[in-house]
Amino acid sequence: MQLDEIQKRLLLEVADLHSVPEGAYNIRANGASAGRQSTENIEIVPKTDVSGLEIRIKPGTRNESVHIPVVMTESGLKEVVYNDFYIGDDCDVVIVAGCGIDNCGRQDSQHDGVHRFFVGKNAKIKYVEKHYGSGSGEGKRILNPVTEVYQKENSSVTMEMVQIKGVDDTERMTKAVLEEGAKLVVRERLMTHAEQRAISAYSVELNGKKSSADVVSRSVARDDSYQKFDAKIIGNAACHGHTECDSIIMDHGRILAVPGLEANDIDAELVHEAAIGKIAGEQIIKLMTLGLTESEAEEQIINGFLQ
Amino acid sequence: MLELKDLSFSVTIDGQRKDIIKNINLNIPKSSLVVITGPNGGGKSTTAKLIMGIERATGGSIVFNGEDITGKSVTERAKLGIGFAFQQPVRFKGIKVLDLLRIASGKRLSTVGACQYLSEVGLCARDYIGREINSSLSGGELKRIEIATVLARNPQLSIFDEPEAGIDLWSFQNLIEAFSRMRKTVKDSSILIISHQERILEIADEIVVIKDGTVDRHGKREEILPHIIGTSSAVTECRAADKKGD
Numbered sequence: 001m002q003l004d005e006i007q008k009r010l011l012l013e014v015a016d017l018h019s020v021p022e023g024a025y026n027i028r029a030n031g032a033s034a035g036r037q038s039t040e041n042i043e044i045v046p047k048t049d050v051s052g053l054e055i056r057i058k059p060g061t062r063n064e065s066v067h068i069p070v071v072m073t074e075s076g077l078k079e080v081v082y083n084d085f086y087i088g089d090d091c092d093v094v095i096v097a098g099c100g101i102d103n104c105g106r107q108d109s110q111h112d113g114v115h116r117f118f119v120g121k122n123a124k125i126k127y128v129e130k131h132y133g134s135g136s137g138e139g140k141r142i143l144n145p146v147t148e149v150y151q152k153e154n155s156s157v158t159m160e161m162v163q164i165k166g167v168d169d170t171e172r173m174t175k176a177v178l179e180e181g182a183k184l185v186v187r188e189r190l191m192t193h194a195e196q197r198a199i200s201a202y203s204v205e206l207n208g209k210k211s212s213a214d215v216v217s218r219s220v221a222r223d224d225s226y227q228k229f230d231a232k233i234i235g236n237a238a239c240h241g242h243t244e245c246d247s248i249i250m251d252h253g254r255i256l257a258v259p260g261l262e263a264n265d266i267d268a269e270l271v272h273e274a275a276i277g278k279i280a281g282e283q284i285i286k287l288m289t290l291g292l293t294e295s296e297a298e299e300q301i302i303n304g305f306l307q
Numbered sequence: 308m309l310e311l312k313d314l315s316f317s318v319t320i321d322g323q324r325k326d327i328i329k330n331i332n333l334n335i336p337k338s339s340l341v342v343i344t345g346p347n348g349g350g351k352s353t354t355a356k357l358i359m360g361i362e363r364a365t366g367g368s369i370v371f372n373g374e375d376i377t378g379k380s381v382t383e384r385a386k387l388g389i390g391f392a393f394q395q396p397v398r399f400k401g402i403k404v405l406d407l408l409r410i411a412s413g414k415r416l417s418t419v420g421a422c423q424y425l426s427e428v429g430l431c432a433r434d435y436i437g438r439e440i441n442s443s444l445s446g447g448e449l450k451r452i453e454i455a456t457v458l459a460r461n462p463q464l465s466i467f468d469e470p471e472a473g474i475d476l477w478s479f480q481n482l483i484e485a486f487s488r489m490r491k492t493v494k495d496s497s498i499l500i501i502s503h504q505e506r507i508l509e510i511a512d513e514i515v516v517i518k519d520g521t522v523d524r525h526g527k528r529e530e531i532l533p534h535i536i537g538t539s540s541a542v543t544e545c546r547a548a549d550k551k552g553d
Contacts, residue, residue, distance in 0.1 A: 218400075285381060286397050289390065300406075
């Protein structure tokens, strides 16, 4: 696999990969596959009609992983990629996606990943998606992920979405539809700085009895950045939904939190919580009494908050 | 070790100047345990905050180990060897007990090492080390973790602002034992406690009564304690509990 040093660094940031991962993988670099491997249980096939992959995981596959990171270092590259995951019944797998853009040029670089997950009965998946940007060019680093999750009975999906640094503009749309007994857990961590803009919207439909969703976002808006968190949970059955947006605002940052709940069944139990505030002065002072400077204290508080 | 010279602190409320601390002169010798007591609102906690730099003196000076620290920041004072346990400890979302103890110790503290500090304040370390310092902790648990952070820091001068508040009677004895151990751990170290608990006053070498922003009395425990027993400056646990229930 041929990757330059910057691409390798991006790969490490978004997928914790030092080299080729174990198991099934596809590494996409500047719009083309730089390496791909299927395994006995996990098949990765490129789509023929549009750019993207079909990832088919055989029923009963356990303790295996799929890595599909994307790295971009060419300024001005814009792409839309459609990846579909078909996860068989009774699987227990980890899927690691993520995109890193290094833009040193003047033109915007943009990656819009559309991921659809069809999760079989009793299957359990953990999905990790990290977004990262670097480079000193004037061109923006733009990421607009769309994630759709369709969960069959008693399946369980845990999503960890992280965007900490360097992405100038992002519009993240996540949609989930859950059948009976299915469970969705989302943990989003977001930090924006400079003049970045990030929009994150969720729409979760709890259609089956005993289905549940827990969508929690923790975010920090620094400098002149803007964030919008729009989380909607729709309860169409005897279900349990919880959404939480907890944000720290700094400098001239702005945050709009729009939690939304819709109950269409008498036994739907839905809860939302939202809190936005600056770092408490007492927290900084406490850490200063332990020997940290004011800025070190702020960093510790933010790091802990985004852990 | 610590000298307060004509220390003053005033605030301006609605254009009116209010003197909170009025020309306090006080000397805390090395290797001593000094308890500051006095009526509520008399300026005890403010004095403690002025020493740590959380409030900035509006007059006078503070000398620590021969160095004038009046203009120094909280961080600088902490680095010089002053530690502070808050009366009402703050919570941190996401920061774990182990993280805070590591920050306090200023080194890569081992889990075993961190557990030791928690045991000293009567917490079962295994249950707490990985806990976040968030609203899932009770006031009493938080208070003990706060004291553990000062133990982990091992300062030359430790200041405890009403350390007994929210701590039950069983751990009260533990707390007193922890103070004795602290004095042995760091050579020549001193402890300054803000409290009107009789049991804490009983272990003091010296007692300072601060009233209306001034030092009302200061001397050896044997001299001062008899004069203040039965007043609001020296209450027993039961009376303290009654007071809280008011």
